[in-house]
Amino acid sequence: MIGGSVVAAAVMTVILDPPDTTALVLTFGVILLAALVLSYGVGYLGLSWVDTAYPMPEPTSNPTEPGTEASQADRENFKWMIREGIGVAIASLFGLILLVLFLLEETALIQSQQLTVGDIGVLTVLFVLVLTLFVVGLWSWRGR
Structure with a gap:
């Protein structure tokens, strides 16, 4: 949050x-x-952790069956997809922010028609942030 x-x-x-x-x-x-x-x-x-959308059935004398290997693999794949989806969303968010900042800075540079030391510094910081985002993205996509 x-x-x-x-x-x-x-x-x-x-x-x-x-x-x-x-x-x-x-x-x-x-x-x-x-x-x-x-x-x-x-x-x-939302609902509390105790509440669920479907009420639990009454307990029976039969114990619940343990999950199969296929259901365990599906569960692990789902967790992996959620983690990767969150990673892609975060990278996309920061990528869009950097794009907006670059476009705002480029617009100011074009309107002023003067390249100052401050402009070069800001563009250098933006370039370093983009390069850092790119390196972190490659590291993440190659499986950490």
Whole structure:
């Protein structure tokens, strides 16, 4: 929840583009707090861990059968797919954020028609972040 809220607050702060540092910090803090409250509220609106959609049948004298090897393999495959899906979603999210930041920076560079040291520094940081995301993605896709 916290990671997603920080990312959402950072993106919204960049999009809103506050005029000074005080407004930037205040905007980031308000959006972060709102995202945390929203994600906490949505996360806890569901059923409790004890409740289920289907009631448990009455216990019988017959013990339950242990899972087969095929069901165990299916369970492990499902867990693997969930982990990989979450990894792809996180990589895609950060990739899109980097793309938006690059496009915003490129638009500012084209409008100013001057290449300053600050612009080179920002573009270098964006390039390093993209390269880091690419390396982490390759490491993840090759099976860790």
